[in-house]
Amino acid sequence: MVTSFASNTIYNPLYECMARDEITALQARRMKDVISRAYNHVPAYRRKCQEIGVTPMHLERLEDLRHFPCTVKSDFRDNYPFGMFAVPMEEVVRIHSSSGTTGKPTVVGYTANDIQLWSEVMARTMGCAGITRKDVIQICYGYGLFTGGLGVHYGAERLGATVIPISGGNTKRQVMIMEDYGSTALASTPSYALYMAEVAAEMGVRDRLKLRVGIFGAEPWSEGMREDLERELGLKAIDIYGMSELIGPGVSSECEHQCGMHIFEDHFYPEIIDPETEEVLPPGSRGELVMTTMTKEALPVIRYRTRDITSLTYERCACGRTLVRMQRVTGRSDDMLIIRGVNVFPSQIEDVLTHIEGTAPHYQIHVRREGTLDELELWVEVTESVLKDEIRSLESLSRRINAELQSVLNISCRVKLVEPKTIERSEGKAKRVIDHRQM
Numbered sequence: 001m002v003t004s005f006a007s008n009t010i011y012n013p014l015y016e017c018m019a020r021d022e023i024t025a026l027q028a029r030r031m032k033d034v035i036s037r038a039y040n041h042v043p044a045y046r047r048k049c050q051e052i053g054v055t056p057m058h059l060e061r062l063e064d065l066r067h068f069p070c071t072v073k074s075d076f077r078d079n080y081p082f083g084m085f086a087v088p089m090e091e092v093v094r095i096h097s098s099s100g101t102t103g104k105p106t107v108v109g110y111t112a113n114d115i116q117l118w119s120e121v122m123a124r125t126m127g128c129a130g131i132t133r134k135d136v137i138q139i140c141y142g143y144g145l146f147t148g149g150l151g152v153h154y155g156a157e158r159l160g161a162t163v164i165p166i167s168g169g170n171t172k173r174q175v176m177i178m179e180d181y182g183s184t185a186l187a188s189t190p191s192y193a194l195y196m197a198e199v200a201a202e203m204g205v206r207d208r209l210k211l212r213v214g215i216f217g218a219e220p221w222s223e224g225m226r227e228d229l230e231r232e233l234g235l236k237a238i239d240i241y242g243m244s245e246l247i248g249p250g251v252s253s254e255c256e257h258q259c260g261m262h263i264f265e266d267h268f269y270p271e272i273i274d275p276e277t278e279e280v281l282p283p284g285s286r287g288e289l290v291m292t293t294m295t296k297e298a299l300p301v302i303r304y305r306t307r308d309i310t311s312l313t314y315e316r317c318a319c320g321r322t323l324v325r326m327q328r329v330t331g332r333s334d335d336m337l338i339i340r341g342v343n344v345f346p347s348q349i350e351d352v353l354t355h356i357e358g359t360a361p362h363y364q365i366h367v368r369r370e371g372t373l374d375e376l377e378l379w380v381e382v383t384e385s386v387l388k389d390e391i392r393s394l395e396s397l398s399r400r401i402n403a404e405l406q407s408v409l410n411i412s413c414r415v416k417l418v419e420p421k422t423i424e425r426s427e428g429k430a431k432r433v434i435d436h437r438q439m
């Protein structure tokens with residue numbers, strides 16, 4: 001289980017199996033250090049602390065962290081581009097940033113040590129997923145300012161796997177290379193992996209692929225989607241989680257038991273809060289994930305409100321790792337749809353669809369306001385086999401979808417069945433929701 005690469009004292013993968021009290025003691029030491037660094041070197045964070053009268057002296061035990069202010073996305077915007085950095089620019093060796101579809105992008109920086117750390121946690125991610133130096137990994141996450149491509153890349157090289165740095169797009173060529181170079185591991189968003197599976201089937205090469213494991217993340221996805229990917233690509237689909245502000249991918253990863261993502265707790269300290277009151281919730285409660293980076297130099301982030309909804313479990317995993325696990329992220333609190341009073345995440349709709357025969361997990365959710373009510377219209381692709389049937393089967397399929405959504409999620413919606421391959425495919429993060437109210 002422990003990966004075979006050389007390790008130094010800070011980034012030793014043996015940290016994954018420490019006794020809980022040892023992990024906590026390590027975190028307490030590292031937390032004091034990062035709080036002082038942020039307080040002393042990030043004026044915006046110091047101001048936040050001063051507003052409520054806390055200083056690094058107030059952190060005696062880990063539990064005291066809850067008295068420190070949270071960092072939020074707008075702190076990055078307000079201090080754009082480099083105001084959240086804790087080191088002078090000459091120590092920054094790399095910049096990444098979020099896509100910034102709304103407003104200015106979030107800018108993140110790395111020192112040389114941060115890049116080392118990132119490679120280490122990504123190598124550990126791959127170790128968790130069962131990838132070894134014998135694997136040929138095809139990296140289809142975008143390379144560039146997005147953290148997916150380069151993050152996985154450095155980790156895979158650190159592990160010693162053979163890297164194919166192909167990035168996203170040109171899907172037929174992806175599949176050709178997958179077959180010709182004998183890729184055994186795939187790194188992409190789950191939605192892009194599904195598209196690649198579809199193209200591989202069209203090209204008639206699916207049975208010749210050697211894929212055995214996929215590390216999928218960067219967007220919410222469902223258990224149903226996991227089943228589809230495992231069946232269609234013949235691999236084990238592993239959920240990996242991360243975000244630019246914290247480092248990129250490499251914050252947490254499932255192991256071969258696929259029962260929650262182990263957080264690399266020697267570097268990232270998680271809390272779950274009530275998003276309304278910011279109160280810290282006990283283990284097992286669902287709420288918003290708040291993360292503190294304890295070892296990053298260029299951009300230490302204290303109590304970052306991720307907006308991602310999950311829960312934590314501290315029970316020991318069958319793999320032997322003692323690291324806390326976070327459950328699958330169903331969605332971001334800002335992506336949650338409220339349809340006539342019911343809270344729904346797109347990934348829950350996806351899960352329902354993946355269990356209905358005759359539908360493909362390609363879907364789009366259109367939200368409109370009609371009068372005072374929000375209306376949800378769900379576009380779902382049907383499979384070729386359904387089209388060959390009578391019209392009646394389309395009607396009954398649409399009724400079945402509605403009935404399932406009603407019984408599982410307690411929402412009703414208009415279902416629009418569309419022909420195969422008419423919903424736009426994604427090569428990165430899929431756009432599932434079209435909100436016509438904001439247009």
Ligand code: DLL
Nearest residue numbers: 148217218219220240241242243244248249329332
């Ligand atoms: O998506 C980093 C990443 C790259 C993670 C590759 C995994 C693989 P951002 O672009 O900053 O960074 O987006 C971060 O994506 O807050 C979540 O809402 C979502 N997200 C990331 N991983 C998962 C996952 C990268 N496994 C945002 N499940 C996060 C659900 C995820 N959502």
